[in-house]
Each structure stands twice: as C-alpha cells, then as structure tokens.
Amino acid sequence: MSVCCGPGYSSPAEAIQAPREKLLYTIAIYTGTGIQKPDYLATVDVDPSSPTFSKVIHRLEMPGIGDELHHMGWNACSSCHDDSSMARKYLLLPGVRSNNIHIVDTATDPRAPRIHKVVKGSDIKAKTNLSGPHTVHCLGSEIIISMLGDAKGEAPGGYLELNKDFEIMGRWENSMGNIKFGYDFWYQPRHNVMVSSEWAAPNTFMPGFDLEEVGHLKYGREIHFWDFEKKEPIETMYLGEDGLLPLEVKFHHNPDSTHGFCGAALSSNVIHWWKDDGGKWQWEKIIDVANEPHPEWPIPVPGVMSAILVSMDDKYLYLNNWLHGDMRQYDISDPHNPVLTGQIWMGGLLGKAPEVNGVKMAGGPQMFQLSLDGKRLYVTTSLFSTWDNQFYPEIRDQGGVMVMIDCDPENGGMKLNSDFIVNFGKEPNGPSRCHEARYPGGDCTSDIWL
C-alpha cells in the first residue's frame, strides 16, 4: 500500500480495494423542464445498511436558474497522490448553458455539500472568450475544462484552465489546430497523449437535435490526438459514417496502456484506438449496435450510445443505447475482440422494459457510474433537457430515474438490483432529471495516474 497522503490511490489496483461507496452525488436539473427552480446537486444514500438507503438525503441548490448542470469533476484525483498539500475536497459543477462553474465543498460535510465559490460565466467569457463547459479533469494541481464554444456559442471553443484556488488562468491549449468541435477528453501522461472528441457547437446542440444538421457537417465525426506537453493537436482520425457524434473518450486506467475507446453516439459504435509496435496510432471499430425497426418511425431507431465507461480493472466496457433502452457490458480483455457479457433493458423507445422496480420509465439508460470494485453500476435516464424534450417528452411529468445494476466482475453479467431505485419524478419541487453521478472517494471516470 502507498505511504503517500495525497488524494486518490497509488494505482488502479489500490483503487479497487477502496471501501465501498456510501454516498453518491448526482446533478438534477429543472432547466428546460418548466419548473422555475435552480438545478441542484442531490446526495443519494447508497449504504444498504442505512434507513435512508436509495433515497435523496440532501439537495444543494445552485444560486440561480438556467445553468443546466451536466457533467462534474474533482479538484484533485490520483494524479496528485504524492502531493500531501492536495485533497479531493471540491466537486466542480459547470452549467452548460449559463457558463457558471460552481465549486462545491463535499469534504466538510459529505452528506450536505455546500457552495464554496462560483466562477462566473461572464468572467470566463470576458477573460477567455469561451463558453459551454463540459468535461472537467485535473492534472496535478491544475484543472482543465473542455469548453465547446466561443463566447457566442460558435465552435470549436477550447480549454479553460483554473488553478487550484479556482482562479481563471486563461486558455490551457496553445493551439486548437484544425479541430472543428470539442466535447470530451482524456489523457495518458506516460505516453504524452491526450485524446479529444467532437459533439457540435453549443448553438447547434443546445436548442435540440436536427438530423439534417449532421449532413451539413454541423456535428463531429473525428477524434484528435494531442501532444499533451506541447498542448497542441498533432493527429486527427477521420471516423466518417462509423463515427458520427464521437462523444465519450476513455483510456485504460492502467497508465502504461495506450488503448482507449470512444463511443460514437449517432453511429452507435465503439471505436478502439492504440499505439502499434511502430509507434503509430491506429483505430478500428469494435462494436456496432444495429439500428432497430420501430412501428411509428420511418427509419430504424439508432441506439444513441451517449456514454461509455471502462471498469477500474480495464476488463469491462459499459455502454448505453439511450433510444433503444439497453445497458451493455462487454469483456474487453482483448480490446480488439470485445465479448458481450451482460445486457439490461430499462425504458427506451422499443418498449422492452417500460417499468423498472415499479417505476414507469421516461427516457432510457443515459449516464452511469461504476463502483471502484466494479460491482455496482448506477444508471440515470436523462440526456440533456432539450434532447429529452424531443425524444421523451413524457419526462417532463415523470422526471428522471436512477437504478442500480449489480455487475459480476469475475465472470461477467449484469442484474438489476430490486432494492434500489431513486425516482426523481417525486422530488419536493416537482419532477427533475438526474444525469452524471460521482462518489466522494473517486470513481471510474475521474482518476488518472501520472
């Protein structure tokens, strides 16, 4: 075991041995729902021995309405493990629409987080000409946030850098090269590489999805490899029809590995990349979810694979098909040849599981977070307010749902947990929609090892 006293864990193997999570944070939105209340951070009790297990036990409202909280990130992770002056104390909650970045103190009272500071959206625009914050990663004591547009919502945007005191340092990148769009990013410092993906300009995706705009090249179809130290892109992979809307990117947690994955949402494919023996980056399509017929649709329904996740032991890849309604688990021990080892239906447009644990589902599986030991997968159903309103209008009245899937990290397999369900349709201020989730002790989508 490590003798260090900084945040996180000395290795992925040590992270897997961490105590079981007892609390979980998820954002919940009212933006775009018709309810004139601020978005909030919900604390969910996930300790099965607690009397409030499977319930929201605290709600931290943001200072104003209209943020659209979406993804989150920690101020520090295992990349600071040898720095005893750092601690995983603050969760950053960007508002995609408002541009505000809320810094939330989760350490003083983990059950009842509190606002520590708000980095105002107007200040970020004035100092960096950026808007549309999405993915938050830390690197040592720096924090980098992908910003999907300029101050007017035009692509490609860039990367906002904050220091450990959450002061705006300016633009992180030295160049965006020929990159057309931004979205997610992940880096692997031992290989001096960062990979970034593409959604669309904020003023394209925020109002909702128009299929025709994909044909007009308003949505991305490329992923980009960066020289991480030089902070500039050096190689672009054109994925074409196989990679429409390449959203989430994940490297293996093993810091020596060059293998990584991207979920192309509209194509509903998983793209795998790696560095070959000659030192050249390669990519291939390894999973292709077929479109499914629907009685009321003129064309087959795409899966819409909006998220992917790699387990801490790098053995399993999880993905969702938001419109079909299934969560899948693949054994990626051989990353070139994934094997489907689990599938769960919950909601979706194909009508395979309209109800889960007695709750009528609106939406389909969307964001998910896996426990560090790989045994519990928490899944939420809302994607983004305007897109929800287009594909699942009933979510306005029913709200979002969080379910738990028990996963077998030894032999593979998934099973819905019948004791756990959080119905955000029954929230005190009316139906809200939950999205990304994180645990106080770190999770499978934040920590990076140097």
Place this chain on the structure above:
Amino acid sequence: MNYEVTISNRDNATYWVSNRRPLLDSLIDQGVDLPYGCKYGGCITCAAKLTTGNVDQRRQVALNNRQINEGYVILCVARAKSDITLEIGVESHGSLYRNPFIDPLQPHELKADIATVKDI
C-alpha cells in the same frame, strides 16, 4: 420607443418595455417569472410564442426556420418593434420540440445559415 407587451397565458397581464432592451430583461425586471439559459440567443430555453406584433431577433442563432415560422422568439435577445402579444413558458413550447427522425425538416426549414430557398 416603448411598447406594450400582453402575456396571453398570464391573464393577459400587460407590461411596458423599451425597444432598446431584450424582452427577457425588461419582463424579469417587472416581476415576470421566465425561464432562461445562455442569455446570448443560442440555447432556446427562453423561447416564447409571438402571436401578434413584431420583434427584432436578428441576434438569435438557436431557432430553425420552421420554429420561426411558427412564431417562436428568443426572449433573451429579442426586442419589441411594436405592441406584441406573447405566450410564455413551456406551455408555449408545444411545437418547439419535435422528434427529428419522425418529423424531419424540409431544406427550407433548416437554420438560416444552411437553409435553401423554398421551391415554389
């Protein structure tokens, strides 16, 4: 210039607004509870339906031509050009959101920068 705004789904309440300020700012200052998000005309959260009168919303970049033809206006950047009547909030959003696969746009209904002129 000042114009009168009538909100038809709030008991026809009326407000006076300047043509020099966005409608969202003027109405919120007078106590109207309105949704909003980006405040630069790019995100559609504040959309309302204009049923009479005219507005200048040249700065909006969120609406496609079908939404504009149905009367939607983006309150965070739109300014009154006459007395107007609005329907506000999500009650007015009936045709704002549509399933893009079931009900695709015609080429002339796309956003202004990519729309083609309608064949007559």
